[in-house]
Amino acid sequence: MIKKGITRQIVLHYFFVVFLALLLVEFVFMLAVQRYYYESIYNTISTHISNSKDFFEPIARENTTEDGNNLSRLLVNLALSNTELEILDLNGRVLASSTAFESDRAVLQTSDIMQALNGDMGRWIGRQPGTGESVMAVSHKFDLGGENTYVIRYLTSLEDVNSKLLNMGLLAAAVGVGVLAIVLIISIGMANSIVRPINNITAVSAQMARGRLDVRVKGNYKHELGELASTLNFMAHEIVRSNQIKDDFISSISHELRTPLTSIKGWSETLDSGGYDPEETRIGMGIISKETERLIGLVEEMLDFSKLQQNQMKLVKGTVNIREIVQETMLNVWAKAEQKQVHLKLETDETRAYNVHGDGNRLKQVFLNIVDNAIKFSHENSWIFLSVKEENGQIIAAVQDTGIGISEEHLIKVRDRFFQVNHQNGGTGLGLAITQELVELHEGTITMQSELGSGTTVTVTLPTVSEEMGTEESVTGSGDADVTDERTASDTKSDIEKS
Secondary structure (H helix, E strand, O other): OOOOOHHHHHHHHHHHHHHHHHHHHHHHHHHHHHHHHHHHHHHHHHHHHHHHHHHHHHHHHHHHOOOOHHHHHHHHHHHOOOOEEEEEOOOOOEEEEOOOOOOOEEOOOOOOHHHHOOOOEEEEEEEOOOOEEEEEEEEEEEEEEOEEEEEEEEEEEEEHHHHHHHHHHHHHHHHHHHHHHHHHHHHHHHHHHHHHHHHHHHHHHHHHHOOOOOOOOOOOOOHHHHHHHHHHHHHHHHHHHHHHHHHHHHHHHHHHHHHHHHHHHHHHHHOOOHHOHHHHHHHHHHHHHHHHHHHHHHHHHHHHHHHHHOOOEEEEEEEHHHHHHHHHHHHHHHHHHHOOOOOEEEOOOOOOEEEEOOHHHHHHHHHHHHHHHHHHHHOOOOOOEEEEEEEEOOOEEEEEOOOOOOOHHHHHOOOOOOOOHHHHHOOOOOHHHHHHHHHHOOOOOOEEEOOOOOOEEEEEEEEEEOHHHHHHHHHOOOOOOOOOOEEEEHHHHHHHHHH
């Protein structure tokens, strides 16, 4: 007995389909054989009747005799082996019969007699009254002249033919059972070949669900099963990688949060103990304020990332001059660059406006993150070159440093969430991921080129604002309020997908 499951379903489906096919074939075959036998009997009798009619009718009309002589002569001359010959009057009453069961009073009303009276070759298949025997009757009208018109009816038994058909049907059924047995064996083998890999994959996936992410689906499976196994293995690999990234993130963010909190706690306790002059108190309060700002920055960065992941980041868009954004960014990081003796240089056409349609604050966040990273990973007394230009309807802003650079291995992962090339440098590993999301929300792209030890170039490409839009907003901008629109991340991604 096959237990419930896919194997049983496959076997039952195969078995049912083949069973129906065999049943249909055998039914059609037996019907054709029966028809062949019955038609052969009918053709034999009807041919005999036609030949006899053509021969006897002309002769009988020329030699009309008494009715009794006609009937006797007909019984003798029209006899056909293995059949009973009956001669009926036009009312269906049996006048004479070739068998000993002649009945002068019997009146027959079968369909073959009606057809014969209409001049056709009548045929009737049924059971003989009294005996219940299966018979075939073939009848035709004979006109022998005068009032000597009769219905000649041949009656033959079909029992032998039906017996042969029954034996043939039993043989066909036996063959069908044999075929079904073979199909059953083959279908079980085929079902097992399909189900065995599925059971293996199911067992491995169950282990993965229980936390065994080190197991993998083994075996060279083909087609859909192969794709399923590969997808499952890839999923396990990605889960392991994501967990590792998450663990690194938790470790990193814990360190990032603990450092300012330690400073804040230390200076708070120190100042609370009293006895310090105003200058020392000012320094302590400055450190507390700076570390507080650092904590706020970390929390804001995580909040921004959370909004982007949930497609809840809202943009307040208007016409933004990218050159001005970059210049403001340089002013914001100037002190940090001076502290590290890193020089910033902007190359652009001061007479042109490089306008895009976007959120000024978010775009400034993009460039602050890029330039801040460039300063962080640049050597002392090095240069960072910034440029803004327009090409083919696109505003291209690039930040090129001559710092430590990024290896090719890390360059493809550097924009992944929580990824950090070196955890000693601090940070959440979300800066570039957030930057890329913000640029994509503005329908732009960000590319990175880097060589380890030589520096990195980050290029942001944004679509320039159309003249019509720029004109409309510049006119409105001189009024009471800027023309702005609020778009969520999901709206912008939807637009990108449509394009």
